[in-house]
Amino acid sequence: MCIALFLWQAHPLYPFFLLSNRDEYHNRPTKAVSWWEDCDDIVGGRDEIAMGTWLACSREGRVAFLTNVLELHTLPEAKSRGELPLLFLKSGKHPQEFAESLKREAHYYNGFNLIVADISTKSMMYISNRPKGQPITIQEVPSGLHVLSNDKLDSPWHKAKRLESNFKKEIAKYGKEEIPAKEVIENVMKDRVKAEKSVLPHICSLEWEYNLSSIFVEVDTPLGLYGTRSSAALSIRSSGEVSFYEIYLDDNKWKEHVIDFYIPQKTMCPRQFIKS
Numbered sequence: 001m002c003i004a005l006f007l008w009q010a011h012p013l014y015p016f017f018l019l020s021n022r023d024e025y026h027n028r029p030t031k032a033v034s035w036w037e038d039c040d041d042i043v044g045g046r047d048e049i050a051m052g053t054w055l056a057c058s059r060e061g062r063v064a065f066l067t068n069v070l071e072l073h074t075l076p077e078a079k080s081r082g083e084l085p086l087l088f089l090k091s092g093k094h095p096q097e098f099a100e101s102l103k104r105e106a107h108y109y110n111g112f113n114l115i116v117a118d119i120s121t122k123s124m125m126y127i128s129n130r131p132k133g134q135p136i137t138i139q140e141v142p143s144g145l146h147v148l149s150n151d152k153l154d155s156p157w158h159k160a161k162r163l164e165s166n167f168k169k170e171i172a173k174y175g176k177e178e179i180p181a182k183e184v185i186e187n188v189m190k191d192r193v194k195a196e197k198s199v200l201p202h203i204c205s206l207e208w209e210y211n212l213s214s215i216f217v218e219v220d221t222p223l224g225l226y227g228t229r230s231s232a233a234l235s236i237r238s239s240g241e242v243s244f245y246e247i248y249l250d251d252n253k254w255k256e257h258v259i260d261f262y263i264p265q266k267t268m269c270p271r272q273f274i275k276s
Helices: 083-091 095-101 158-171 181-189 206-211
Strands: 003-008 016-025 030-035 042-047 055-058 062-068 112-118 123-128 137-140 144-148 218-221 224-236 241-250 253-262
Touching: 003 062, 003 112, 003 158, 016 055, 016 062, 016 181, 030 224, 030 241, 030 253, 042 083, 042 241, 055 083, 055 224, 062 083, 083 095, 083 112, 095 112, 095 123, 095 137, 144 158, 158 181, 181 224, 181 241
Parallel strands: none
Antiparallel strands: 003 016, 003 144, 016 224, 030 042, 042 055, 055 062, 062 112, 112 123, 123 137, 218 224, 224 241, 241 253
């Protein structure tokens, strides 16, 4: 189902800083974060069945990530939600323009929450095709700290509020200094504390919601082990330096790596990152 927390235009060093847990069946073929061979300007993880992604970034500093919306029934014939981040990264469109272009196509997907951003223009949009049957939600994301779980952006679900609270306590240690990705992931993204059943949203079975209510998820199902199989930190500095750190499961072993690169200076405009 996934969860993501991100700082947007709200830190003196980072115009954008994101933490993300990807939840999926452990037996689903997945490629760890890397530069894509068939789209060499895109870096991110890849679902090797539908060939999409849940989180990716381009060399030019365009970012896209998504989570599923928790719902009782999904359509097996729906288009893969993992293609949505790729559509943005490949499009070259401004985030607002891209969001508007999804209006006709959004109903072909099961419930999704999608964030698309262009660092160079300081523009970020939130897009969702739920509630079902209503017009697609298109909302400019204001600067600040946000959490995207499996309901609307910044919905006060247990795991979202807990992640926000724990992250605030964690980064208070560092003040205006660099945020150490590996340490922060270890301290806030591996939290297995579940919600009280009385505060669950009561959309699906109570037991399933309870198992999904922690930040780090792990649950046995008839289809195999399901849960958090990778955690990532994506940071972009005002200088254009990008760092994409990931800890992930590979053959039942946790591994880690980091990919660093720079957004071309012709793309970056230093004045864009001076917070008013």
